[in-house]
Each structure stands twice: as structure tokens, then as C-alpha cells.
Amino acid sequence: MHNFDVGPHREYMLQALDLARKSPPKPTNYRVGALLVDARTNTILATGYTLECEGNTHAEQSCLIKLSEEHKIPEENLAEVLPAETVLYTTVEPCLKRLSGNLPCVERILRLKKAIKIVYVGVKEPEKFIGQNTGRKQLEDAGIKVVLVEGMEEEILEVATAGHVP
Numbered sequence: 509m510h511n512f513d514v515g516p517h518r519e520y521m522l523q524a525l526d527l528a529r530k531s532p533p534k535p536t537n538y539r540v541g542a543l544l545v546d547a548r549t550n551t552i553l554a555t556g557y558t559l560e561c562e563g564n565t566h567a568e569q570s571c572l573i574k575l576s577e578e579h580k581i582p583e584e585n586l587a588e589v590l591p592a593e594t595v596l597y598t599t600v601e602p603c604l605k606r607l608s609g610n611l612p613c614v615e616r617i618l619r620l621k622k623a624i625k626i627v628y629v630g631v632k633e634p635e636k637f638i639g640q641n642t643g644r645k646q647l648e649d650a651g652i653k654v655v656l657v658e659g660m661e662e663e664i665l666e667v668a669t670a671g672h673v674p
């Protein structure tokens with residue numbers, strides 16, 4: 509039976525997973541896909557995947573960079589243009605720390621205040637690179653909901669870790 513609530517979230521998460529498959533394998537990161545969606549109108553605002561944008565970029569970061577280029581405003585000012593019901597779908601939960609030292613995606617989301625209302629994640633981040641990711645709590649403490657969309661964990665992790673040394 510089709511589940512009214514979970515259905516659209518699964519669809520978006522599957523799209524995010526397809527995006528993740530476009531990311532070139534790299535042993536020191538995860539291959540992730542992400543979408544920013546206007547939940548009121550059901551429109552995709554931006555798509556992104558790991559290493560899509562120039563440099564060592566994450567999927568969520570690529571969504572934000574592309575929007576900032578489109579609107580010609582700095583990434584940190586995107587709250588000015590994001591619709592009231594903007595939500596993020598990402599196959600792996602947003603990062604709290606990065607081995608590279610680049611700005612983590614949790615901080616990118618937090619600095620937009622509550623422009624992103626809900627973060628839908630396909631899996632929690634495995635502990636391989638930075639240990640436990642407690643970013644979820646930081647987002648929730650800031651009033652941003654974090655929702656696990658269940659049922660795709662295995663495929664998401666297979667894509668995320670392709671090219672890793674076992």
C-alpha cells in the first residue's frame with residue numbers, strides 16, 4: 509500500500525541517490541547526493557553531489573553553491589532568497605567535521621538560520637572518518653527538524669563507499 513506520508517520523501521531520496529552515483533569515487537570521502545526542495549510547491553530548487561562543484565565540495569554544499577551562483581549572492585546570504593518551506597534531502601546526514609578542515613555542511617546550514625526547515629537523511633554518517641557525527645543534535649537544537657527516511661540504507665552506503673579501501 510502506498511504510504512501517503514513517506515512516498516514523496518522516498519522519491520526525493522531516490523533522486524538524491526541517483527545524483528550520488530554521479531560522484532567520482534574517492535577513498536577519503538562519501539559519495540553523496542542532495543536536493544533542496546520547496547516543500548510548499550513541490551519544486552526542486554537545486555541538486556548537488558559530492559565533488560560536483562569546483563574543489564573538494566560536498567553534495568549539500570554543491571546545492572548551495574549552485575543557488576548562490578544562480579541568485580548572484582554569497583552562499584551565506586541564501587536565506588534571503590530561499591522559499592519559506594525549503595527542505596533538504598541528502599543521502600548521508602550533513603557533516604559536522606571534515607578531515608580536510610573545510611567548512612562542514614552543518615555549519616553551512618546553521619548559518620542560514622532557519623531557512624532550511626527540515627533535513628531528510630537517508631543514513632547516518634558511518635564513523636569511519638570523523639567518529640560519531642553529532643551534527644543532528646546541533647541542527648535540532650537550532651529548531652531544524654532532522655528526519656530519517658528509512659529503507660534505502662544499504663544502497664545508499666554501497667554508493668557512498670564505492671572506491672573505498674575495505
Ligand code: HJL
Pocket residue numbers: 536537538539540557558559564565566567568598600601602603605606607608609610613633637638
Ligand atoms: C556528506 C558529502 C560528503 C560527506 N558527507 N553529508 N556529504 N562527501 O558530500 C563526510 C566525510 C568527509 C571526510 C573528508 N562525507 O570531504 O566525513 O575531504 O568527506 O572535506 O571527513 O573530508 P572532505
Ligand code: ZN
Pocket residue numbers: 566567568569602603612613614
Ligand atoms: Zn558536508
